[in-house]
Amino acid sequence: MSPLPKYQEIYRRFRLAIDQGQLGPGDRVPSVRSLALELNVARGTVEAAYQLLVSEGFFEARGQAGTVIAGALPQVPVKPQPAVPSTAPGPRPLQMGLPALDAFPRKLWARLVTQQVRRTDADSLAMGDVRGALALRVAIANYLALYRGVECTPQQVFVCAGYAGCLTLLCDALQMTGQRCWFEDPGYLHARRLLVHQGVELVPVPVDGEGLEVERGMQRDRQARLAIVTPAHQSPLGVALSPARRQALLEWAREQGSWVVEDDYDSEFRYRGQPLAALKSQDVGDRVIYAGSFSKMLFPGLRLGYWVVPVSLVEAFGCSAERLQQRSAQLLQLTAADFLEQGHFTRHLKKMRQLYAQRRGLLVEALEVHCSGFLRVDEQAGGVNLLARLLVSVPDHVVAEAADRAGLAVHALSGWMLEPGREQGVVMGFTNVVTARDAADLAMVLHRVIAQCLSVASITTA
Amino acid sequence: MSPLPKYQEIYRRFRLAIDQGQLGPGDRVPSVRSLALELNVARGTVEAAYQLLVSEGFFEARGQAGTVIAGALPQVPVKPQPAVPSTAPGPRPLQMGLPALDAFPRKLWARLVTQQVRRTDADSLAMGDVRGALALRVAIANYLALYRGVECTPQQVFVCAGYAGCLTLLCDALQMTGQRCWFEDPGYLHARRLLVHQGVELVPVPVDGEGLEVERGMQRDRQARLAIVTPAHQSPLGVALSPARRQALLEWAREQGSWVVEDDYDSEFRYRGQPLAALKSQDVGDRVIYAGSFSKMLFPGLRLGYWVVPVSLVEAFGCSAERLQQRSAQLLQLTAADFLEQGHFTRHLKKMRQLYAQRRGLLVEALEVHCSGFLRVDEQAGGVNLLARLLVSVPDHVVAEAADRAGLAVHALSGWMLEPGREQGVVMGFTNVVTARDAADLAMVLHRVIAQCLSVASITTA
Numbered sequence: 001m002s003p004l005p006k007y008q009e010i011y012r013r014f015r016l017a018i019d020q021g022q023l024g025p026g027d028r029v030p031s032v033r034s035l036a037l038e039l040n041v042a043r044g045t046v047e048a049a050y051q052l053l054v055s056e057g058f059f060e061a062r063g064q065a066g067t068v069i070a071g072a073l074p075q076v077p078v079k080p081q082p083a084v085p086s087t088a089p090g091p092r093p094l095q096m097g098l099p100a101l102d103a104f105p106r107k108l109w110a111r112l113v114t115q116q117v118r119r120t121d122a123d124s125l126a127m128g129d130v131r132g133a134l135a136l137r138v139a140i141a142n143y144l145a146l147y148r149g150v151e152c153t154p155q156q157v158f159v160c161a162g163y164a165g166c167l168t169l170l171c172d173a174l175q176m177t178g179q180r181c182w183f184e185d186p187g188y189l190h191a192r193r194l195l196v197h198q199g200v201e202l203v204p205v206p207v208d209g210e211g212l213e214v215e216r217g218m219q220r221d222r223q224a225r226l227a228i229v230t231p232a233h234q235s236p237l238g239v240a241l242s243p244a245r246r247q248a249l250l251e252w253a254r255e256q257g258s259w260v261v262e263d264d265y266d267s268e269f270r271y272r273g274q275p276l277a278a279l280k281s282q283d284v285g286d287r288v289i290y291a292g293s294f295s296k297m298l299f300p301g302l303r304l305g306y307w308v309v310p311v312s313l314v315e316a317f318g319c320s321a322e323r324l325q326q327r328s329a330q331l332l333q334l335t336a337a338d339f340l341e342q343g344h345f346t347r348h349l350k351k352m353r354q355l356y357a358q359r360r361g362l363l364v365e366a367l368e369v370h371c372s373g374f375l376r377v378d379e380q381a382g383g384v385n386l387l388a389r390l391l392v393s394v395p396d397h398v399v400a401e402a403a404d405r406a407g408l409a410v411h412a413l414s415g416w417m418l419e420p421g422r423e424q425g426v427v428m429g430f431t432n433v434v435t436a437r438d439a440a441d442l443a444m445v446l447h448r449v450i451a452q453c454l455s456v457a458s459i460t461t462a
Numbered sequence: 463m464s465p466l467p468k469y470q471e472i473y474r475r476f477r478l479a480i481d482q483g484q485l486g487p488g489d490r491v492p493s494v495r496s497l498a499l500e501l502n503v504a505r506g507t508v509e510a511a512y513q514l515l516v517s518e519g520f521f522e523a524r525g526q527a528g529t530v531i532a533g534a535l536p537q538v539p540v541k542p543q544p545a546v547p548s549t550a551p552g553p554r555p556l557q558m559g560l561p562a563l564d565a566f567p568r569k570l571w572a573r574l575v576t577q578q579v580r581r582t583d584a585d586s587l588a589m590g591d592v593r594g595a596l597a598l599r600v601a602i603a604n605y606l607a608l609y610r611g612v613e614c615t616p617q618q619v620f621v622c623a624g625y626a627g628c629l630t631l632l633c634d635a636l637q638m639t640g641q642r643c644w645f646e647d648p649g650y651l652h653a654r655r656l657l658v659h660q661g662v663e664l665v666p667v668p669v670d671g672e673g674l675e676v677e678r679g680m681q682r683d684r685q686a687r688l689a690i691v692t693p694a695h696q697s698p699l700g701v702a703l704s705p706a707r708r709q710a711l712l713e714w715a716r717e718q719g720s721w722v723v724e725d726d727y728d729s730e731f732r733y734r735g736q737p738l739a740a741l742k743s744q745d746v747g748d749r750v751i752y753a754g755s756f757s758k759m760l761f762p763g764l765r766l767g768y769w770v771v772p773v774s775l776v777e778a779f780g781c782s783a784e785r786l787q788q789r790s791a792q793l794l795q796l797t798a799a800d801f802l803e804q805g806h807f808t809r810h811l812k813k814m815r816q817l818y819a820q821r822r823g824l825l826v827e828a829l830e831v832h833c834s835g836f837l838r839v840d841e842q843a844g845g846v847n848l849l850a851r852l853l854v855s856v857p858d859h860v861v862a863e864a865a866d867r868a869g870l871a872v873h874a875l876s877g878w879m880l881e882p883g884r885e886q887g888v889v890m891g892f893t894n895v896v897t898a899r900d901a902a903d904l905a906m907v908l909h910r911v912i913a914q915c916l917s918v919a920s921i922t923t924a
Binding site for chain 1: 475479482490500526552553560564568573579580586604607677763785791792793796803808815817
């Protein structure tokens, strides 16, 4: 339907490709014969286009060696091109939920990927298992038994594309659309959005110093089908779910026939006190569905998370996995399996535990020096995020928005709440704060931001 | 909550790991000190477990060199382990929808992956763009312009995890739940299941020798929000959508403000006659949403598909991509981009076109020799699947089920129909039929299967 003659259309496509940098000096172009075949046009049509491109200096004919893009290209744009916005910028300062990207053993990983991709045979180019590669499920089961006290068979493990993929599978397997689910308040924003999107009705249950207030949950909705908790370090408050609450939660689930999701996203990162057992390891009634992810343990771009489900749910999850057909690339699953089985995983976590404790310390100190009077950092024993309470009367979302404009990726605590108002603070990631200098710079920006918010507030009030 | 003393629990975990083969002869085990730290138990507890394992011959202490799993393991199982079923078997004979797995340039791919993974920097370990890696979107836009006559900017391209991921994004972006959609009858079974799962109401529209019967579609439901078509080679009938029907379909969409999805899944594979232009290249009203996938062009395990959406839908698709958070691994997206940009993609497609024409010929000939009287192969100009009509009066699903038991992955045509009964046949993939011998063997199995079905049918009738 192009209004241009065929040869001009071909000419224009090459001009666009050169303009956009997809074809560059020295690149070979298809032979006249093969392009004519590809486009199903007469050779003469392609020849006409090529001649025009040669005559204008975009192509260079090199006889037997074929035709290539010219070395010195004329600077004549075809037409104004819509700009391609620069997307996927690197992580932003204080961005939450990231591991220390600089500290990941990239060379080792590259070596494992290389070994694995060289072993790829024809059969493994096909789809693979919807439940995840068997080697990875075995490696996960073994890791969990040795390090998290969670005993399971590989059949109970379902590998998904990150936590988003995990939640999609969960909602399908438990048929959660229109069902009610206890949700920590404040609670993991990202999960909340995905659950709401899946049509799950969230029942906010407050969190205090002992974690989820199970009694309040039962008062609000005893019959909820599901409770989603972060027992190791509540997200974002960082508190651990107390032994009594754990017991109460498991009993509630057993009595009601409800399910408990344990999101064990960062339990390995605990910087003082004892590492906590997984709730799943205490789950005698088999009501806990355990979620793990490699996004924070390895790197987010890997997009690998997993469920460990009770034996009674293996079939339902298997059917849902078949239905949804959301597979992750085999190559990276097998590489992750190697990383676990060769012991790199536990070594890496150990290093990160030390590094994160140190980096958290850097940021806490900088905030205490530069933001005292504005912010007070919550005591937290672990995790990859840090919560600072606002000591001044500016709404936290105003601070977060101003910080965002200043380039900082902090979140308002109230934004993580289903019933806002009770808590005010800012949440931020510290894992990519490398030096004391970085920490001080960031804290000073935050100080300036809050000071400005305050002065605006005082003007508005005046 | 384990009833065992701690050291016995640790002992048992190692026994399980050895039994299941996760730890093997010569593998190093963690030092007492580090495991005690990991598990938060006294060193003495770990030592007790290790001593037991050494005394029973499972561990070997090697002094300074640490402790390793013993070379000759005692053959004493801990307890009967649930068997791990062997999953994800290779592709099955005649399986549909696969490229020729033996013919994919695995070494070249491994080289590109290796180069790409070595270039990975810290920032690219983060999540990446929800719309797909920019490099891949640029490469796709350029490929489509040069080879499919589809002009678009990289902003219009959305990379998803295979066609399943594509359909999920589409349904979300167009808010298809509860909406009506024309669906080819017979039509792509896999897509049908996913759409039904998303709550889309499918309106079956028959297909004849010219493809989708657009008139019938308008009679049945003029106001449908969407029509999904396979214009190059209808799936599974293999017919091309005629120029008049294309025109009618585009006009319908423009008048109604409806959308047309062009699933261009195998247009590159056409073995005789002229390659067909993409419907999208004729889409002056900008109503066509174009779907491409690398599952059949490269390999299914890659899990990469993409949309090209009209400019007016870029924002809606962008918001949905944000909401769904279904990203594909960066590494493989960037490798695919290299594969396209370095020209390997078009070279590979060209080779496959020749190979598939040849392999299709092998299977068609074998079916003509061994199944004449039972099956008649439909004339088809392209694609990766082949349709054979049943010439005998046995329901096609009976044949398909019997063939399945005999190891062949053929489908019943009626299973691909929303309104069954009109057509009877078997559909199969030919791309992995390597030799004339293979083809003959498969055809003979199919002959035997149909003959058996017939004899059973005659007994039942008698």
